Amino acid sequence: MWHDRRICDLLGIEHPIIQAPMAGATTPEMAAAAANAGALGSLGCAMFAPERIKHEAQQTKALTNRSINLNFFVHASPELDEAKASAARTNLAPWYETMNAGNVPDAVEGHFPFDDAACEAVLEASPKVVSFHFGLPDNAIVERVKRAGIVVLSSATSVAEARWLAERGVDAVIAQGYEAGGHSGWFLPRGASNVAGTMALVPRMVDAVPVPVIAAGGIADGRGIAAALMLGAAGVQIGTAFLTTPESMAAPVHKTELLNASGDDTMLSKAFSGRNARTVVNDYASDMDDVKDWPDFPLVNAMTGPLRKISAETGRPDAVVLWSGQAVGLNREATTAETVERLVAETGACLKRFA
Amino acid sequence: MWHDRRICDLLGIEHPIIQAPMAGATTPEMAAAAANAGALGSLGCAMFAPERIKHEAQQTKALTNRSINLNFFVHASPELDEAKASAARTNLAPWYETMNAGNVPDAVEGHFPFDDAACEAVLEASPKVVSFHFGLPDNAIVERVKRAGIVVLSSATSVAEARWLAERGVDAVIAQGYEAGGHSGWFLPRGASNVAGTMALVPRMVDAVPVPVIAAGGIADGRGIAAALMLGAAGVQIGTAFLTTPESMAAPVHKTELLNASGDDTMLSKAFSGRNARTVVNDYASDMDDVKDWPDFPLVNAMTGPLRKISAETGRPDAVVLWSGQAVGLNREATTAETVERLVAETGACLKRFA
Secondary structure (H helix, E strand, O other), X not given: OOOOOHHHHHHOXXXXXXXXXXXXXXXXXXXXXXXXXXXXXXXEOOOOOHHHHHHHHHXXXXXXXXXXXXXXXXXXXXXXXXXXXXXXXXXXXXXXXXXXXXXXXXXXXXXXXXXXXXXXXXHHHXXXXXXXXXXXXXXXXXXXXXXXXOEEEEEEOOHHXXXXXXXXXXXXXXXEOOOOOEEOOOOOOOOOOOOOOHHHHHHHHHHHOOOOEEEEOOOOOHHHHHHHHHOOOOEEEEXXXXXXXOOOOOOHHHHHHHHHOOOOOEEEEOOOOOOOEEEEXXXXXXXXXXXXXXXXXXXXXXXXXHHHHHHHHOOOXXXXXXXXXXXXXXXXXXXXXXXXXXXXXXXXXXXXXOO | OOOOOHHHHHHOOOOOEXXXXXXXXXXXXXXXXXXXXXXXXXXXXXOOOHHHHHXXXXXHHOOOOOOEEEEEEOOOOOOOOHHHHHHHHHHHHHHHHHOOOOOOOOOOOOOOOOOHHHHHHHHHHOOOEEEEEOOOOOHHHHHHHHHOOOEEEEEEOOHHHHHHHHHOOOOEEEEEOOOOOEEOOOOXXXXXXXXXXXXXXXXXXXXXXXXXXXXXXOOOOHHXXXXXXXXXXXXXXXXXXXXXXXXXXXXXXXXXXXHHOOOOOEEEEOOOOOOOEEEEOOHHHHHOOOOOOOOOOOHHHXXXXXXXXXXXXXXXXXXXXXXXXXXXXXXXXXXXXXXXXXXXXXXXXXXXXOO
């Protein structure tokens, strides 16, 4: 049923569907189930030390012999601005008090850079695919990954970013639209302009770069996949639809909120990590909506960690991250495998209606 | 080629494409050319007194005997908040000085309400379709329009708004996504949440309301139309693609900026009218991006009028409205008729690739 097999051939998969790598929610079980169902299974490795990268990849490979994808954040190293950290502390204090969460922790980097050690771990793990968010690591590292025969992907939120990535050798670009849940991958300066929605972003990107474009953002059923194909996308990346599966390690309260969300109730918030990320609206994110000036990403992660943890553990949606895309209203309770099967069947039915 | 003929039948048109009513840019020549090419031709009447409504409709009808649409804004009457007006004056003063535009004018209402007089004019003009933005007028007026056999449409930016409109008798709902140019039609409270992109909005709306859904926002070529159909839309409304036609009375500098825009360079701004509207980024909108608290819509229109006029007349993009959707990068120089023909041909070609 897939007329355009570029992504299937490139990634060695049956269906041009990528189960999105969602750091903190993906598991070896999810990635393996997605892979075994014919999609690309992904692990969000943004917060993994090299040993953990190898361990999780190994666990996944024990459950599937199909293609998997390891994803990494490659943001610039944060600089600690004491004034911003102090302002954040002041803004956070009432929330720590309300939630009885102790003192606001220091602003520290909690992510691992994609350095030589991470690269070594990846080469040892030997996934079919590595994808990056917020740009690309140094050219030398990209080259090293590619020389090992690993397919390299990265996200672009504008045509300029897509061109930048294509010029640096990515094998395909993920067009991440405004609708997407979690962190927006933007990495080139964009002034006051807004990130474009998927509908407007994909065709322009398809016209601009010579590599295949994978659509992401606002896609949660076969209608969205068929629409992405019409826009010229060679495949799709879908996250939110997998967050409510039993294989997802998203907090139970996160899953509940997603299943109750309409999709008209999400917002971009910098208040969890320091960078714009899409969450279901909750009291914390609403409360902080006017605070625009946070310490550099991902320093804020450390400052909000205990708050989010207590909120999650006590089953209160108030201050936990509720990452979600704008199509969340289409989420249903199902396993990862069932979700892939449903997406494929729905896409076929949708295309057939117009055949 | 149109499998789903609900919108064609409802509106009495050949192709399920609505040339969007863009107040200040549409002309009888544009509406008639769109209609004669088989789309629904529309006139943006938001700033027309009753006499002007009749006159423009008459001029259009002299050029086509096909369906036309008259569009009206039905925002709540603004209340003048002196503190906000004074703050706006302070923010605007440097711009008036730089542009040598005289004194900042008073904050006054420049739009006409959709009252009995407007309704009379519409009934006399007797268009096939009337569409509303920002909700609906009083039930009695809606009933009066419908009893005259006129099809009633309105825009929704959320599922809740779509339900609200469907319950009040609209014949079809326009799902206006985040990508759309000009004024966002939102009218129900939405807290901190963002308007959803077209990709995420349309399928959820299709599932929620019993009337046909027309997709708007980020659609500028046949790929976008085919995508909208996949999402379940019964038709599309397209604006920006028509702004650069010779039939458009958008300022020449506006047309030039649109033809040079990428689509990654637009932003929502409240700084022109007091309500969020999407424009190509320019110095004025960037400069005012942090100002969130403007006088009620549309009072700001009057306060920014001379600034925009001088900017337009002197061919400077700095302070003119550059309304634009996020698919503007796909715009090409062509007539209104050529644009409709291109959209239809491209949609056919796109659907055929997957048949």
